[in-house]
Amino acid sequence: MNFLEIGLHSRKAISVEMKSVQKRLHIVLLLLAVFIALARPGYPIAEKVSTLLGNKVLFSCLFNGNVTKMSWMFNPILQIAAIRCDSNKMVLISNNSRIIIQSATCNTSKNEMNLQIEPVQLADDGNYTCEILDQRGVHRLTFSLAVTVPPDISFSIENKLDDTMVAICTASNGKPAAEITWYPNNLGNFSIDITHHSNRTTTVRSKYHISVHQFSEEISCIVSHPAFNGTKNYTIPRNSPALHDSQSTAKILFNLYLIAGVLAAFLCLLAVVHFTVRYFNLHIETAFRNCCASRSSQDISQSNGPFIQMENFIYDSFQPQKLR
Incomplete structure (x- = not known):
């Protein structure tokens, strides 16, 4: 094997190794990006909540950074309340007295908008979403409420x-x-x-x-x-x-x-x-x-005997005598 062939094989091996390293690097970078996105300040995390019928439940929505608007939604298009941070004006859309905004702080270093339901009814079962608007876009934090009866x-x-x-x-x-x-x-x-x-x-x-x-x-x-x-x-x-x-x-x-x-x-x-x-x-x-019938026939025959003999005697007496 000459030096030229050895160089070609070495080049191929290095190329294969470089491709493998690139794939591994892409996977690492992707995982790192996901980790950074999840760990960055103000990123909302979903949460499941379970409570008994008639109890009180409080949903807390906290967000760090410059916020333009915060609002609460139910299942998921019914808007409950909203607050604009530029004017610090809150609009309560829901007229249900059991559902209130317990506290709202906007356009500060720590933005907060807490939703309270008391007493909880069976119709409150569902998803509650806190929607935050900032310069990076829209962020959502969803609470899945399961009412236990x-x-x-x-x-x-x-x-x-x-x-x-x-x-x-x-x-x-x-x-x-x-x-x-x-x-x-x-x-x-x-x-x-x-x-x-x-x-x-x-x-x-x-x-x-x-x-x-x-x-x-x-x-x-x-x-x-x-x-x-x-x-x-x-x-x-x-x-x-x-x-x-x-x-x-x-x-x-x-x-x-x-x-x-x-x-x-x-x-x-x-x-x-x-x-x-x-x-x-x-x-x-x-x-x-059967016994009575037999006796009756015998009695009849005995009682008719003399009459028959007398009848024969009279009959014989009137017969003409034959000439001798």
Whole structure:
């Protein structure tokens, strides 16, 4: 291999290495630009907020730098309020008394415009955007408000006619939907019915079908929801009046079935006796009629005998004598 070939191979290797270095440098510069953009003063950062129905919520919008205008928007085109920093004049567009601008400072080293909602209602659920206008353009900071609605919990027991009882646990009008579990969960079958309402709340109803003969311990309905500090438990004790009512109902039904069975057997026995007596009466009556008919024919034949003999004697007496 001569020196010319060695130089060509070296050049190619250097070219490939330079391209690889350039690609790496481009990636580093891009990441650095993103980092600088995110870290520069006044860059808004999105935030998620969750609060209970009826509470107070405060959205803070802070921005450093020379600001021309600040405003608040809802979902995302409904303007709530705006302030012009050149005239320091604020315009409150929303006429809802629950939504106010808690504080507004503009055209200073620290610009601030805070939005307060009190009390929070279910209709307030949505996105709130703080819009800032400065010499670099428009910047937006969005808060996603999730209103949590605690469900109303109710518990009831239904007694069935087949020795079963149904424990019903209902979490009504909650947001988000509640979770219902049972303990113990191996005593029968359970089902869950979920109903979604137009106001974005949900009702969850769970039914637990339990045989009263298997109910040997306490049964608990466990309801989980973000609005609760942990869970809420509703327990049916072993000596629950509802359970005793169910067992009493089962005993009453058993006794009624027993009485009905005894009555049915008694009626069947009466029917058999009735038809047996009629059968024997019919045979006795038939035999008696046959016997009476035979005796009557014999009596008639005996009573007509002398008359027939007399009739023959008279007939013979009037016959002409043959000449000898």
